Amino acid sequence: MKNWLIIPLAFLLCHEAISQSAKEEKLPPPSATEDWSLKPPLVTPGETHPQPPSDAIVLYSNPNDLTKWEHPDGSAVRWATTNEALTIVPKATDIRTKQKFGNMQLHLEWRTPDPAEDKDFNRGNSGVLIMGLYELQIYESYNYDTKIYYNGQAGSVYKQHAPLVNAARKPQTWQTYDVVFEAPVFNADKTLKTPAFMTVFHNNVLILNHVELKGPMVYQGFPKYRYHEAKLPLQLQEHGSRVSFRNIWVREL
Numbered sequence: 001m002k003n004w005l006i007i008p009l010a011f012l013l014c015h016e017a018i019s020q021s022a023k024e025e026k027l028p029p030p031s032a033t034e035d036w037s038l039k040p041p042l043v044t045p046g047e048t049h050p051q052p053p054s055d056a057i058v059l060y061s062n063p064n065d066l067t068k069w070e071h072p073d074g075s076a077v078r079w080a081t082t083n084e085a086l087t088i089v090p091k092a093t094d095i096r097t098k099q100k101f102g103n104m105q106l107h108l109e110w111r112t113p114d115p116a117e118d119k120d121f122n123r124g125n126s127g128v129l130i131m132g133l134y135e136l137q138i139y140e141s142y143n144y145d146t147k148i149y150y151n152g153q154a155g156s157v158y159k160q161h162a163p164l165v166n167a168a169r170k171p172q173t174w175q176t177y178d179v180v181f182e183a184p185v186f187n188a189d190k191t192l193k194t195p196a197f198m199t200v201f202h203n204n205v206l207i208l209n210h211v212e213l214k215g216p217m218v219y220q221g222f223p224k225y226r227y228h229e230a231k232l233p234l235q236l237q238e239h240g241s242r243v244s245f246r247n248i249w250v251r252e253l
Contacts, residue, residue, distance in 0.1 A: 052107065052249040059097055059234070060086060060248040069095045072235075085111070085244040088126065094238050096132060100231035102183040103253040106130070112140040112171045113242045121147040124171065126243040127158060129235035130181050133216035133228065134196055138243055141168040155207045157198060158217050163207035174246070175203055180253075183230065184213075190227035 052058055059068050063084060066077040071093050078092040112124025124140030134157070141154035143166075150156065154175075155163035169175050178201040185193040195215075200208040215223030236245065 056249040056251050058249045068098055070098055071095055085246045087244040088238050088242050090240045092238055094235050096233040096235040100233055101250055102231040104181050105251040105253060106179040107249050108177045109174050109247045110138055111174050111244045115140055115171050118241050124243055125239040125241045127237035129237060131232040132235040134213055135217035140171050141166055142170050155202045160214050161208060161211045165207055167202040167205040167207055169203060177202060186227050192225045
């Protein structure tokens with residue numbers, strides 16, 4: 001009985017001493033944790049959804065202007081243009097930007113064709129290859145029993161991360177991707193220092209939350225990092241389906 005009383009009393013005395021010590025601690029002034037080292041630049045948000053912010057690099061807006069794009073062999077773009085969009089021509093191969101990018105905020109709008117056009121489970125198949133290596137999948141994933149694996153449906157980091165939710169709209173409806181991409185960093189000896197990370201909003205819904213990428217996209221086998229340049233072109237994939245694009249812009253971070 002005596003020991004039972006001593007233990008709580010000792011605890012209370014110790015707790016009181018710690019509390020008193022905390023009260024007597026001299027805290028720095030509030031200004032010590034105020035960061036005045038770098039003033040964020042002023043950026044004007046777009047007044048309407050398709051309008052990019054004032055510091056964006058507009059890669060595709062005017063349907064007839066493809067001067068910022070090329071095929072991987074350097075030839076002029078052979079995809080089809082209309083008054084509103086750029087549409088994949090099957091077998092015409094991928095296209096990529098002439099400008100190279102690393103860390104970025106990316107906005108892109110896309111639309112899959114009538115599912116009757118595509119065969120089997122290759123429905124609205126395309127992709128956004130950031131740095132030409134890290135693929136954010138485009139696919140017709142609206143509300144049907146798909147045969148495609150979850151980390152191959154719309155909004156997935158292809159073969160690496162399935163989206164948190166399926167936010168796909170109906171086929172032939174415009175959809176948006178808003179992406180924050182952190183490029184990998186390599187050491188001087190070309191070994192990996194930090195991996196790439198990606199955050200994605202699909203139709204304004206968070207579907208990938210700062211996920212760590214395991215390496216560049218591979219269809220067969222397991223991804224792994226190999227040294228590459230700090231900036232590389234953005235690439236849109238041609239995979240046999242007439243997917244359309246509009247309003248593509250990038251902010252370098």
